[in-house]
Amino acid sequence: MAEVTLVEAVNLALARAMEDDPAVVVFGEDVGINGGVFRATVGLQQRFGSERVFDTPLAELLISGLCVGMAAQGLKPVGEIQFMGFIYPCIDQLVNHASRLRNRTQGRLSCPMVLRTPHGGGIRAPEHHSESTEAMLTHIPGLRVVIPSSPERAYGLLLAAIRDPDPVVFLEPTRIYRAAKGEVEDNGEALPLDVAFVLREGRDVTLISWGAMVKETLAAAETLDAEGISAEVIDLATLKPYDEDTLLGSVAKTGRCVIVHEAARTGGFGAEIAALIAERGLTSLLAPVTRVTGYDTVMPLPRLEQHYMPSVGRIVAAARKANEFS
Amino acid sequence: MIASGRADEQLPVIARFEVRYRNYLAPDGAINRKLPAFASDTRLLVTLYRAMVLVRAFDLKAVALQRTGRLGTYAASLGQEAVSVGVASAMREEDVLLPSYRDNAALIWRGVKLEDILLFWGGDERGNRFSGPVQDFPFCIPVGSQAPQAAGVAYAFKLRKEPRVAVCLFGDGATSKGDVWEAMNFAGVHRLPVVFVVTNNQWAISVPLRLQTASETLAQKAIAAGFIGEQVDGNDVVAMHAAAEAAIDAARNGQGPHFIEAVTYRLGDHTTADDAARYRPTEEVQARWKEEPIARLRSFLAGQNVWSKTEEERLAAECQQRIDAAVERYLAVEPRAPETMFDHLYAKLPKAYAAQRRELEGGS
Ligand SMILES: Cc1ncc(C[n+]2csc(CCOP(=O)(O)OP(=O)(O)O)c2C)c(N)n1
Numbered sequence: 001m002a003e004v005t006l007v008e009a010v011n012l013a014l015a016r017a018m019e020d021d022p023a024v025v026v027f028g029e030d031v032g033i034n035g036g037v038f039r040a041t042v043g044l045q046q047r048f049g050s051e052r053v054f055d056t057p058l059a060e061l062l063i064s065g066l067c068v069g070m071a072a073q074g075l076k077p078v079g080e081i082q083f084m085g086f087i088y089p090c091i092d093q094l095v096n097h098a099s100r101l102r103n104r105t106q107g108r109l110s111c112p113m114v115l116r117t118p119h120g121g122g123i124r125a126p127e128h129h130s131e132s133t134e135a136m137l138t139h140i141p142g143l144r145v146v147i148p149s150s151p152e153r154a155y156g157l158l159l160a161a162i163r164d165p166d167p168v169v170f171l172e173p174t175r176i177y178r179a180a181k182g183e184v185e186d187n188g189e190a191l192p193l194d195v196a197f198v199l200r201e202g203r204d205v206t207l208i209s210w211g212a213m214v215k216e217t218l219a220a221a222e223t224l225d226a227e228g229i230s231a232e233v234i235d236l237a238t239l240k241p242y243d244e245d246t247l248l249g250s251v252a253k254t255g256r257c258v259i260v261h262e263a264a265r266t267g268g269f270g271a272e273i274a275a276l277i278a279e280r281g282l283t284s285l286l287a288p289v290t291r292v293t294g295y296d297t298v299m300p301l302p303r304l305e306q307h308y309m310p311s312v313g314r315i316v317a318a319a320r321k322a323n324e325f326s
Numbered sequence: 327m328i329a330s331g332r333a334d335e336q337l338p339v340i341a342r343f344e345v346r347y348r349n350y351l352a353p354d355g356a357i358n359r360k361l362p363a364f365a366s367d368t369r370l371l372v373t374l375y376r377a378m379v380l381v382r383a384f385d386l387k388a389v390a391l392q393r394t395g396r397l398g399t400y401a402a403s404l405g406q407e408a409v410s411v412g413v414a415s416a417m418r419e420e421d422v423l424l425p426s427y428r429d430n431a432a433l434i435w436r437g438v439k440l441e442d443i444l445l446f447w448g449g450d451e452r453g454n455r456f457s458g459p460v461q462d463f464p465f466c467i468p469v470g471s472q473a474p475q476a477a478g479v480a481y482a483f484k485l486r487k488e489p490r491v492a493v494c495l496f497g498d499g500a501t502s503k504g505d506v507w508e509a510m511n512f513a514g515v516h517r518l519p520v521v522f523v524v525t526n527n528q529w530a531i532s533v534p535l536r537l538q539t540a541s542e543t544l545a546q547k548a549i550a551a552g553f554i555g556e557q558v559d560g561n562d563v564v565a566m567h568a569a570a571e572a573a574i575d576a577a578r579n580g581q582g583p584h585f586i587e588a589v590t591y592r593l594g595d596h597t598t599a600d601d602a603a604r605y606r607p608t609e610e611v612q613a614r615w616k617e618e619p620i621a622r623l624r625s626f627l628a629g630q631n632v633w634s635k636t637e638e639e640r641l642a643a644e645c646q647q648r649i650d651a652a653v654e655r656y657l658a659v660e661p662r663a664p665e666t667m668f669d670h671l672y673a674k675l676p677k678a679y680a681a682q683r684r685e686l687e688g689g690s
Binding site: 006027051052053056057059061062064065066067069070071072073074075080089092093096097102103104105106107108109110141142165194241242243244247269 | 339421424451452454455456460461463467468471473475476477478479480481483484485492504505508509511512515527533571669670673676677678679689
């Protein structure tokens with residue numbers, strides 16, 4: 001098995017999906033000869049031709065609208081939005097069309113599309129290149145929102161997203177595109193969507209995260225372990241529809257929960273999870289559910305971004321505090 | 327086309343463009359120009375005529391149903407019937423239509439049942455299941471957003487080398503949106519088999535065309551995208567059918583996209599929720615009634631001795647009967663169980679929503 005980076009795993013999954021299914025088409029800005037600004041689509045045009053892998057004009061709304069039209073025709077479009085800060089023109093197509101085409105035609109038409117985009121900060125990028133507005137997307141009924149946190153899950157979940165009969169927004173954690181490395185067997189096997197992954201079992205506190213923050217969350221669990229606090233770490237992976245059972249089951253066991261995300265706090269997806277646990281897991285709680293998140297500020301430019309992102313220290317502190325209750 | 331008088335006369339001209347205008351029938355039904363070949367088949371013209379009469383009567387009934395609380399907000403196409411009918415009649419079954427909310431006539435032509443249309447505007451998604459070609463898109467409500475989808479549909483046709491065409495209808499207001507431009511631009515780059523038809527009915531609710539654009543024509547917008555834009559008399563169904571047929575055939579034969587500006591006029595309110603008298607002088611509307619498409623074709627057909635008063639009366643009765651039967655079926659449609667709102671949300675209902683669905687079961 002080869003050790004690959006997360007972005008290489010994305011590339012492997014795209015190639016595999018295109019190999020397996022001639023209906024898969026890949027397009028976006030600079031995805032062709034350039035292989036994408038992050039190299040996620042590198043080599044695909046050479047391999048699959050410029051009809052199936054093509055550069056679009058610089059028009060994000062178009063990219064999402066093309067996806068809808070193609071998907072309704074039975075293609076499996078995989079559109080790329082170069083950075084999440086530029087996904088907003090796509091929202092119209094996602095909210096008003098992609099996510100509801102099946103419902104509004106009562107199953108006559110469907111929209112098996114994937115819209116991929118880098119997610120999150122921490123790479124010292126210019127303004128508008130470090131956004132993590134996944135919560136906005138999770139509010140859209142009929143959509144799937146998926147964020148892998150390792151090469152293995154990037155590969156398996158992207159294959160699942162492409163094969164899924166409904167629209168999926170696939171958010172790729174920019175910060176660990178290259179930093180995350182792992183063994184990935186290019187065997188064409190998908191991982192399940194709508195399922196959370198328990199990365200580490202524990203007794204005392206449940207740490208829930210997704211995307212690049214899983215890295216800090218796992219590191220925090222190590223530190224806590226050394227202090228005698230046993231943390232269960234869950235990678236939510238699919239944010240919509242999310243795996244309530246795994247979260248509630250874990251909290252039932254540990255009685256404590258810390259949610260970690262880099263997006264701003266107010267209305268972030270952590271709020272949804274906290275509400276779920278308050279509604280359905282209250283009796284098992286031994287401490288208040290807390291969130292370690294980005295601040296309710298604009299994502300700062302590079303000189304301050306490390307102060308914005310949740311650190312291992314902040315996560316450890318929150319878990320310790322939760323453990324002081326009992 | 328003269329954009330402005332500011333050009334420096336000394337500089338050489340490197341490009342010139344033109345926009346053509348197509349019309350055959352004058353408002354009184356007289357022939358302005360040699361008719362296209364298909365027009366010698368008066369049976370086809372009669373069929374187009376019948377389709378326009380049907381949709382006008384249907385619109386009238388739909389508005390009446392709305393007024394009596396039996397239908398939701400409805401957008402009639404009074405005065406614009408020739409556009410949708412002219413375009414739809416030039417399509418093949420296997421082509422894909424991406425209509426705007428006002429294109430009932432096109433849907434009906436393509437075989438969508440009247441009761442389906444009523445069901446949709448009556449507030450039930452089942453209306454969008456459509457009895458017409460299954461790949462046609464439902465009415466598009468967010469203005470212009472169907473245009474990039476049409477480009478996607480056309481790309482699929484091209485990729486699979488299918489001789490099919492995507493036909494996208496929208497209003498003049500839609501041409502102000504980036505969506506339409508982004509779609510046209512892309513269609514031009516890839517020479518896609520797509521025909522864009524703008525129904526220029528002069529108004530976008532209360533906003534007149536001159537506040538929508540400073541362009542002399544809407545057709546010229548295609549020139550910037552690298553393909554032909556033509557203006558057509560949208561009240562002349564012969565011209566609409568001829569233009570659409572030529573454009574669709576060309577697109578099917580690999581000649582790329584085409585843009586048709588159908589110049590017409592919305593004689594009624596924008597929708598049943600609108601009162602056009604607030605922004606539009608009655609005299610203007612009255613003047614435009616003289617150009618409307620149905621009387622125009624009727625005069626022509628009568629002049630050709632292929633249409634009579636008796637036939638007109640018979641047609642009216644037929645339409646009424648067909649519409650009444652459809653209304654009856656529409657009103658008899660069994661209500662949906664509330665929990666079915668989850669049934670087509672995803673291909674398979676995610677586990678996470680099973681409990682929400684159960685909440686609705688039994689109406690609790
Ligand atoms: C994107 C969007 N903005 C606003 C509206 C509300 N709205 C509905 S119809 C309309 C006017 C559209 O005019 P036009 O495109 O000329 O089509 P027409 O109604 O004249 O057929 C507006 C503003 C909408 N449906 N979609």
